[in-house]
Amino acid sequence: MQITATDVAYTYMKDTPFEKKALHNFNIRLKNHTYTAIIGQTGSGKSTFVQLLNGLLKPTEGEVTIGDWKIYKDTKEKELYFIRKRVGMVFQFPEHQLFDETVLKDVMYGPINFGKSKKEAEEISKEMLTLVGIEPDLYERSPFELSGGQMRRVAIAGVLAIEPSVLILDEPTAGLDPQGHEGIMNILFQWYKGSDERSIILVTHQMEDASRYAEHIIVMDKGELAMEGTPEEVFAQQKELEALGLGIPETVKLLKLLKEKSGDKKINTVKFTLGDTVEEILSFLGKD
Amino acid sequence: MLDHVIIGQYVPGKSFVHRMDPRAKLICLMLFVVFLFISRHPFVLIGGLILTTTAFYYAKIPLRFYIKGMRFIVIIILFTFILHLFLTREGPAIFSTPIFTIYLGGVTQGGFMATRLLVLFIMASLLTLTTTPVALTDGLETLMKPLKKLGVPTHELAFMMSIALRFIPTLLDETAKIIKAQRARGANFTQGSLWNRLKAVIPIFIPLFVQSFKRAEDLATAMEARGYEGGEGRTKFRLLTWLKKDTYAVIVFALYALIVLIVKIGGGN
Ligand SMILES: Nc1ncnc2c1ncn2[C@@H]1O[C@H](COP(=O)(O)OP(=O)(O)OP(=O)(O)O)[C@@H](O)[C@H]1O
Ligand SMILES: [Mg+2]
Numbered sequence: 396m397q398i399t400a401t402d403v404a405y406t407y408m409k410d411t412p413f414e415k416k417a418l419h420n421f422n423i424r425l426k427n428h429t430y431t432a433i434i435g436q437t438g439s440g441k442s443t444f445v446q447l448l449n450g451l452l453k454p455t456e457g458e459v460t461i462g463d464w465k466i467y468k469d470t471k472e473k474e475l476y477f478i479r480k481r482v483g484m485v486f487q488f489p490e491h492q493l494f495d496e497t498v499l500k501d502v503m504y505g506p507i508n509f510g511k512s513k514k515e516a517e518e519i520s521k522e523m524l525t526l527v528g529i530e531p532d533l534y535e536r537s538p539f540e541l542s543g544g545q546m547r548r549v550a551i552a553g554v555l556a557i558e559p560s561v562l563i564l565d566e567p568t569a570g571l572d573p574q575g576h577e578g579i580m581n582i583l584f585q586w587y588k589g590s591d592e593r594s595i596i597l598v599t600h601q602m603e604d605a606s607r608y609a610e611h612i613i614v615m616d617k618g619e620l621a622m623e624g625t626p627e628e629v630f631a632q633q634k635e636l637e638a639l640g641l642g643i644p645e646t647v648k649l650l651k652l653l654k655e656k657s658g659d660k661k662i663n664t665v666k667f668t669l670g671d672t673v674e675e676i677l678s679f680l681g682k683d
Numbered sequence: 684m685l686d687h688v689i690i691g692q693y694v695p696g697k698s699f700v701h702r703m704d705p706r707a708k709l710i711c712l713m714l715f716v717v718f719l720f721i722s723r724h725p726f727v728l729i730g731g732l733i734l735t736t737t738a739f740y741y742a743k744i745p746l747r748f749y750i751k752g753m754r755f756i757v758i759i760i761l762f763t764f765i766l767h768l769f770l771t772r773e774g775p776a777i778f779s780t781p782i783f784t785i786y787l788g789g790v791t792q793g794g795f796m797a798t799r800l801l802v803l804f805i806m807a808s809l810l811t812l813t814t815t816p817v818a819l820t821d822g823l824e825t826l827m828k829p830l831k832k833l834g835v836p837t838h839e840l841a842f843m844m845s846i847a848l849r850f851i852p853t854l855l856d857e858t859a860k861i862i863k864a865q866r867a868r869g870a871n872f873t874q875g876s877l878w879n880r881l882k883a884v885i886p887i888f889i890p891l892f893v894q895s896f897k898r899a900e901d902l903a904t905a906m907e908a909r910g911y912e913g914g915e916g917r918t919k920f921r922l923l924t925w926l927k928k929d930t931y932a933v934i935v936f937a938l939y940a941l942i943v944l945i946v947k948i949g950g951g952n
Contacts, residue, residue: 411748412694451863472873484867491857492864494889504886508869539893553868 396462396481396560396594398425398448403457405443417443418618421457425611430587430595432605432626435615436640441598442487444615445563448596449482450475461561480509483559487566489550493538498529498549501538505557516556523552527582544575551579555586562586565598584608606630606644606667614639627665646672653679692752693815698743699928700813705822707929711936712810718943719803724950727943728798734939735802742809756804760797767793816848821923839913846902854895861890 405418418440425431433441446452447459450466458467464478486492495501499520506516524534527548533541538549551567564583568576587595599605605612606626614622614629616639622629630636630643633651642648650664650672662679666672695701700708719731773788811819824841831837862872865886872883 412745479867479869486864491890494886505868
């Protein structure tokens, strides 16, 4: 689904002494079936923006469109319900949303809320649990008896089971070890590739993730759009990123250093995977 | 939804009331509450109104914000007024229909009770609006000190209160987050039958409880790890300072108390 934001602004606690402008003058257009990453310093408004995309917050100014739906200041809660069926949201520490007696029942909560029959819900829930790598012998366990990483997977399955077209992920791997991180990022990417109706919007602090998975990167600063483009375009601008308090992926850093020290102008520094980086180094060494 | 509740909230500021010693504020509030309710003489209420207006003025709380947060309280007060209006049968009838009659006594009684409640609430809310929870518990603990001789665990009581106060914003935050997460999964708290709405609350309360227990455990471990052993021999990092203006404020409220007493003894009601 195509997503646009037109002149969007959001202010927390409007008309109180705690008033806080978190987003202003925000304009964006995302094509159907794209993997978008949003990066930006802490407090730059990333979480605020993504919550506007499924109506958990309504813009104080401007409007957001998701496919044929519009979200603006006075959108009714009833319409937002339909939007939420299309736009799934995985929050930071999603395991905090688990509540039901068993893993399977918890995953079925979403699809049943969105009108699926028990049987359908069970079917899709099992499918999603398999996708995230939860074995059937855990289905009848209490979600509170799982390990942290398992809980995270169950919570993600709970959102995938809604069968959204757009999946929003707000730092989905915060607090996981590198392996757990890698596992979940791969599962999510696999889900994205599963159909060309699906889109992902990933909020992350890890430049490596943004460069490896995303096709489009949005850089935010102080509630505004600071930069936008493909990973190659964005990460070529090291100086501008650093001014915003952001870094570049390690692979790019390495190749940049190599280019600088060796003086070899032919080195292409914008490589995001380990494989590509090694190839570049090998070709520099003349050993390809 | 939870954004506009002002009960128990602190609004940072540098006003006269903000800078008062929490002990002075507590004493003033206690005097005010006790003596406002001692007598039904109109003078007492008028005096209370004047004190409240003055205190509110000196607290410099933004009026628009305050009024927004008062909505719930105003509904309760209106309800009190209406109850009195219909249930009191005193004085001449001023309005009558075949179903009910309103008497003059109802209007004055209702108005009296409503104003009393309003004044009481404003005064109490000023205390929490202008005092940090930490200062509030420090103040309470010092004021309760005499009770320690009677074996009341004053430090523990104050400490419990400060922990509770400390976690109210955290809990509200967490509730808001969980509500959002479940709404994203299609939860609907505003539609359907009463039973369905009640059921919709379960997915919020269970995670909230689970989190709270976890947090309590973590807190206990962290306190133990840092050698917490209760109140005996503990010194304070923040010291309360009593200034002249605190004395003046207490004197003003004490004078009010005195006047109320005189009216009460002299006037008989
Ligand atoms: N519930 C809230 N009430 C008031 N202000 C808020 C609230 N949530 C966020 N803010 C403020 O809005 C601004 C943007 O916050 P937001 O959470 O969108 O940032 P973020 O980019 O997601 O940061 P992080 O990387 O730390 O998650 C911040 O200045 C924050 O203090
Ligand atoms: Mg965030």
